Amino acid sequence: MGGAAVAVLAAAATRHNRAPLASLIYRVARGLHDASAAAAAAEEEKAGTQSRRRRRRSSSSLLLGPDFPDTWDTPPRAASRTPPPRDTGADYDCTATIIDGKSIAEDIRLHIAEEVRQMKSVVGHVPGLAVVLVGNRRDSESYVRYKTKGCEEVGIKSLLAKLPGNCTEDQVMDSVSRFNEDPSVHGILVQLPLPQHMDEERILSAISLEKDVDGFHPLNVGNLALRSRKPLFLPCAAKACIELLLQSGIEIMGKHVTVIGRSKVVGLPTSLLLQRHHATVSIIHAFTTNPEAITRESDIVISAAGVANLVRGSWLKQGAVVIDVGTNPIEDPTSDYGYRLTGDVCFEEAVKVASAITPVPGGVGPVTIAMLLSNTLDSAKRVYGLSD
Numbered sequence: 001m002g003g004a005a006v007a008v009l010a011a012a013a014t015r016h017n018r019a020p021l022a023s024l025i026y027r028v029a030r031g032l033h034d035a036s037a038a039a040a041a042a043e044e045e046k047a048g049t050q051s052r053r054r055r056r057r058s059s060s061s062l063l064l065g066p067d068f069p070d071t072w073d074t075p076p077r078a079a080s081r082t083p084p085p086r087d088t089g090a091d092y093d094c095t096a097t098i099i100d101g102k103s104i105a106e107d108i109r110l111h112i113a114e115e116v117r118q119m120k121s122v123v124g125h126v127p128g129l130a131v132v133l134v135g136n137r138r139d140s141e142s143y144v145r146y147k148t149k150g151c152e153e154v155g156i157k158s159l160l161a162k163l164p165g166n167c168t169e170d171q172v173m174d175s176v177s178r179f180n181e182d183p184s185v186h187g188i189l190v191q192l193p194l195p196q197h198m199d200e201e202r203i204l205s206a207i208s209l210e211k212d213v214d215g216f217h218p219l220n221v222g223n224l225a226l227r228s229r230k231p232l233f234l235p236c237a238a239k240a241c242i243e244l245l246l247q248s249g250i251e252i253m254g255k256h257v258t259v260i261g262r263s264k265v266v267g268l269p270t271s272l273l274l275q276r277h278h279a280t281v282s283i284i285h286a287f288t289t290n291p292e293a294i295t296r297e298s299d300i301v302i303s304a305a306g307v308a309n310l311v312r313g314s315w316l317k318q319g320a321v322v323i324d325v326g327t328n329p330i331e332d333p334t335s336d337y338g339y340r341l342t343g344d345v346c347f348e349e350a351v352k353v354a355s356a357i358t359p360v361p362g363g364v365g366p367v368t369i370a371m372l373l374s375n376t377l378d379s380a381k382r383v384y385g386l387s388d
């Protein structure tokens with residue numbers, strides 16, 4: 001039963017003062033959604049045993065979340081007065097499952113590479129991604145290197161406009177305009193942060209909506225926030241968090257998810273996307289008092305604060321799922337580069353409390369890049385009339 005059919009049935013029941021019936025319809029529909037997702041997962045599993053290299057990226061509509069309307073169940077009066085028993089985790093002896101983002105990303109890339117090959121044989125073109133990199137921040141340079149390498153691996157053409165940190169805003173705008181007009185470019189990404197003297201919003205708004213593979217254009221962000229609308233692109237890190245949860249079979253609907261951070265790149269779009277998946281979302285930011293009291297009540301914690309080891313084991317409920325988006329450089333004289341990357345979560349502590357956790361590196365990062373490639377492929381498919 002589609003979401004629209006459910007809405008019509010349930011609305012009719014509500015109009016005729018049949019609130020319990022309406023509620024039942026939604027519950028059945030949710031069950032069906034779970035069942036169809038489970039059936040799809042079982043199919044995937046079957047295919048996976050035949051060939052491990054068959055894990056696909058989740059479809060765009062699956063990542064955008066099921067389209068259910070809000071209906072609040074009124075709890076029975078007596079029950080609502082009795083607080084639920086506190087989960088003390090007393091009989092819980094857990095070492096978390098490590099969610100292997102590297103392997104998930106590899107499978108998604110293999111699937112994208114196959115689609116790119118098919119596109120080339122059918123229309124004679126491959127998708128193209130253009131990156132604008134301003135200045136010489138070491139972290140930005142290495143992110144862009146990973147993105148370019150990802151393109152190479154799947155057969156996506158990549159173009160790079162590298163501008164000095166002291167260039168003018170208009171020079172960046174010119175690069176964006178050039179890529180907007182280039183028909184071989186299907187995705188444009190301006191690597192953030194930009195130097196302080198530039199108006200980031202003006203530059204991001206200049207990217208053609210149809211090529212905004214980062215999903216940072218205000219119209220794409222607005223359409224993500226409005227549940228009745230569909231953005232053309234979902235921001236890659238937010239999409240990666242959902243993909244990791246879905247691929248790991250972790251239920252989102254109805255769960256209490258806390259997102260740490262509210263940046264345009266990760267925190268904000270992730271919190272919006274989670275709501276489209278019907279999670280109850282708390283957002284923690286720098287001004288939140290007593291953040292650990294909120295995370296301790298959460299079934300899923302997604303951290304994108306950019307602060308190494310912010311989230312301690314004591315911040316987590318027993319059995320919580322932890323998605324660590326942080327990539328913080330910390331000094332490490334034993335490393336070739338003199339530093340290594342660490343997450344926002346104190347992994348050694350969290351792994352003893354959580355039921356599943358993403359490592360850093362090898363968790364969210366590679367899947368985020370796979371999502372960028374996937375957005376670029378989707379954009380090219382739209383242009384060549386090959387969309388599903």
Ligand code: GUN
Pocket residue numbers: 143189190191192193214236237265
């Ligand atoms: N800087 C850090 N992450 C990102 C990203 O996902 N996209 C862009 N454009 N800049 C970033």
